[in-house]
Amino acid sequence: MITEAHRSQKLVKRFGTVSSATLISRLLGYIRDAMVAHMFGGGNLTDAFYAAFRVPNLFRRLLGEGPLTTAFIPVFTEKLHSEKREDAAEFFRVVFSTLAFVLVCLVVVGIVFAPTLTKLIAWGFQTSPDKFDLTVQLTRLLFPFLLFVSLAAISSGALNALGRFFLPSVAPAMLSVAEISFILLLMFGLFPSISEGGAVQGLALSAAVGGFLHFFILVPLLRKEKMSPGWRWNPTHPGVLKVGWLVLPAVVGLSVDQINAFFDTICASFLIEGSVTALYNSNRLMQFPLALFGIAVSTAVMPQLSRNVAEGDFEELKKNINLSIRLVLFTVLPAMVGLIALGIPIITILFEHGRFTARETLLTNSAMAAYCLGLPAFSGVKILVNTFYALQDTKTPVRVATFCLLINMIGNLALMWRWGVGGLALATTIASVVNAAVLFILLRKRLGLMGGKRILTTLLKSLTASVLMGLAAVAVIRSFDFTLYLRVPLAVTVGMGLYVLFAHWLKMEERRPFMELILRRPAAAEAP
Numbered sequence: 432m433i434t435e436a437h438r439s440q441k442l443v444k445r446f447g448t449v450s451s452a453t454l455i456s457r458l459l460g461y462i463r464d465a466m467v468a469h470m471f472g473g474g475n476l477t478d479a480f481y482a483a484f485r486v487p488n489l490f491r492r493l494l495g496e497g498p499l500t501t502a503f504i505p506v507f508t509e510k511l512h513s514e515k516r517e518d519a520a521e522f523f524r525v526v527f528s529t530l531a532f533v534l535v536c537l538v539v540v541g542i543v544f545a546p547t548l549t550k551l552i553a554w555g556f557q558t559s560p561d562k563f564d565l566t567v568q569l570t571r572l573l574f575p576f577l578l579f580v581s582l583a584a585i586s587s588g589a590l591n592a593l594g595r596f597f598l599p600s601v602a603p604a605m606l607s608v609a610e611i612s613f614i615l616l617l618m619f620g621l622f623p624s625i626s627e628g629g630a631v632q633g634l635a636l637s638a639a640v641g642g643f644l645h646f647f648i649l650v651p652l653l654r655k656e657k658m659s660p661g662w663r664w665n666p667t668h669p670g671v672l673k674v675g676w677l678v679l680p681a682v683v684g685l686s687v688d689q690i691n692a693f694f695d696t697i698c699a700s701f702l703i704e705g706s707v708t709a710l711y712n713s714n715r716l717m718q719f720p721l722a723l724f725g726i727a728v729s730t731a732v733m734p735q736l737s738r739n740v741a742e743g744d745f746e747e748l749k750k751n752i753n754l755s756i757r758l759v760l761f762t763v764l765p766a767m768v769g770l771i772a773l774g775i776p777i778i779t780i781l782f783e784h785g786r787f788t789a790r791e792t793l794l795t796n797s798a799m800a801a802y803c804l805g806l807p808a809f810s811g812v813k814i815l816v817n818t819f820y821a822l823q824d825t826k827t828p829v830r831v832a833t834f835c836l837l838i839n840m841i842g843n844l845a846l847m848w849r850w851g852v853g854g855l856a857l858a859t860t861i862a863s864v865v866n867a868a869v870l871f872i873l874l875r876k877r878l879g880l881m882g883g884k885r886i887l888t889t890l891l892k893s894l895t896a897s898v899l900m901g902l903a904a905v906a907v908i909r910s911f912d913f914t915l916y917l918r919v920p921l922a923v924t925v926g927m928g929l930y931v932l933f934a935h936w937l938k939m940e941e942r943r944p945f946m947e948l949i950l951r952r953p954a955a956a957e958a959p
Contacts, residue, residue: 445596445731452600453722459607464715465781466614467634472786474705475562476631481711482553483569483635485696487577490537491584499530499581500588501733501820502677506670508592508737516657522670523589524663529671530585532664534578541574552693553707555700565628572635576642580606583646586653586660592734593656600730602645609641610634677825694836695855698843702851705791709852712782713798717806720766725810728759729817736821745878752818752874753882757889759810761941764890765897765930767806769923772901774799776908776919797853805860807890811867815874827873835866889941896933900926 471477503526510519541548545567549556556563580603587599613633616622625633653659665671699706732755739748770777774796783792816828842858850857875881904926908918934942 448596449600449727449730450723452597453727455601456604456607457719457722459604459611460715461719461781463607463610463614464712465784466611468712468782468787469785470614470617471627471631471634472788472791474708474786475559476565476627477711478700478705478707479553479556479562479566480569480631480634482556482696482700482707483549483566483573484638485552485693486541486548486570487573489693490541490577491580499674499678500584501817502674502825503585504588504592504733505737505740505821505823506674506677507589508734509741510670511592512738512741520658521663522668523658524661525665525668525671526674527582527585527660528663529666531578531582534581538574538578541577542571545570545574552696553700554697565631568632569635572632573638575639576606579639579642579646582660583642583649586646586649589658590649590652590656591730592737593658594734595652595656596731598649598652600727602648605644605648606638606641609637609644613637677820677823679825694840694843695859698847698855699852702847703794705794706852709791709794710798710855712778712795713802713852713856716770716778716781716795716799717802717809720763720770721806721809724762724766725759725806725813728755728762728810729813732814733817733821736818740821740823748818748821749878749881752814753885755814756811756886757941759814760807760886760889760893761934761939763806763810764893765900765926767803768894768897768901769904769926770803771800772905773908773919773922774803776915776922780915780919794852797851798856801850801853801856801860804857805863808860808863808867812863812870815867815870818874819870822877828870831866831869831873834869835862838862838865889939892934892937892939893941896930896937896939899933900930903929 467477467480471480507519507522510522549563549567549570553563553566556566583602587602590596590599613636617625617630617633622630622633650660695710696707699710732751735751736748739745739751775792778792778795778799779789782795783789819825819828839858839862842861843855846854846858848854871881875883904922907922907925911918911921931942
């Protein structure tokens with residue numbers, strides 16, 4: 432029987448691999464966003480760029496990194512365990528070819544109907560013809576990004592199922608590398624006569640190049656695993672049909688946060704100038720701990736959940752779900768409190784340069800604080816929906832997600848006029864809390880008791896330690912008067928140290944596998 436220590440060690444090791452790669456990718460992402468803010472500010476130009484990016488990014492989540500990838504992994508894992516590796520490779524190539532065909536058609540349609548899509552995604556921009564026209568141009572330039580990044584996502588799913596986590600997790604950094612390179616060329620005066628509109632169009636082209644690089648660097652590893660992409664046109668392949676039936680209802684289910692973001696952008700386009708950019712930047716900041724901890728854990732555990740289901744070991748499945756949720760709470764809650772406590776200083780350091788002003792800092796912070804309240808729920812949804820996918824049940828999540836989409840829309844309309852972008856973010860948080868709670872209840876009814884008491888204990892202890900940590904971090908910021916560039920790292924360091932100390936005093940068992948990973952010590956054996 433697998434012991435708790437062994438289970439924790441195995442999951443945390445994979446989590447550490449994904450998280451370290453994600454950290455590299457996200458840090459480059461924030462350098463990119465800070466450079467965009469410095470070069471273009473936080474007004475009409477970036478409003479147009481981020482609104483245009485929302486369209487291909489939404490389809491990317493729907494057809495690439497979202498339901499398709501998560502529906503593909505259980506079927507691919509099943510084939511790896513029950514059939515020859517060559518058959519699994521053939522299945523991958525057939526799915527890859529089918530996806531490529533669909534994506535090429537979608538890119539062509541997106542480019543042709545960019546004006547219509549822009550009206551849907553940024554309805555309020557129509558009152559400013561120049562801003563609307565620029566958004567249409569940027570949408571057309573960005574749509575090829577969808578093709579490459581979605582092919583990269585399905586490739587990453589295959590590599591994850593084969594036990595490869597680092598490169599697929601760091602590959603998204605190619606988007607940041609491409610955009611940073613372009614901005615550096617602008618800063619060094621390589622395009623001295625380019626207009627502001629031309630510069631932001633160049634930024635969009637660099638994003639499309641980044642999508643290509645994201646896919647391209649995965650190809651050598653795919654070849655090494657004998658899974659090199661190739662054209663295998665067979666849309667009636669049983670595996671493709673099975674993935675198709677799983678993915679159709681899940682398009683809404685797993686991507687509820689992206690659909691919420693889509694509707695948020697529409698609402699933000701009616702608010703004051705800079706609202707779309709503030710919503711984007713605040714979401715990016717919240718996504719940092721979500722990707723580093725929540726998504727990293729769900730990515731690391733997904734192949735194991737699929738394997739538990741394939742082997743019919745539902746007791747082990749429940750233990751892996753419970754462990755994943757507790758590890759997420761242990762890591763995400765201090766991040767939530769820390770971002771809320773240090774929001775303005777962090778945003779000031781990251782973005783308040785060049786044309787990005789203190790007004791935009793306050794606007795961004797109002798949305799970020801509301802988003803951060805939902806971090807535990809956002810993370811929990813990732814794990815719980817992945818569990819339903821491992822069970823090859825995509826209907827349940829879509830029903831819950833549809834209900835939560837309605838909650839988000841009503842919340843947006845009720846809160847946006849009073850609290851602006853903060854109200855939009857709060858509505859998304861409320862919808863995600865409901866989503867996580869309902870999914871957990873339904874999964875408990877299906878699988879039986881899932882250790883809810885242990886999860887609640889971890890929640891209360893971690894929240895207590897996090898609040899104490901947050902108070903200490905704020906005290907550090909207010910107790911010194913030297914530059915923020917020193918105070919913020921000091922506050923973060925003190926806060927992290929105190930959180931570890933409080934976790935020790937509270938005897939939180941979740942701290943042990945992380946400390947063993949950091950100290951490179953094997954986990955102690957425990958009785959089954």
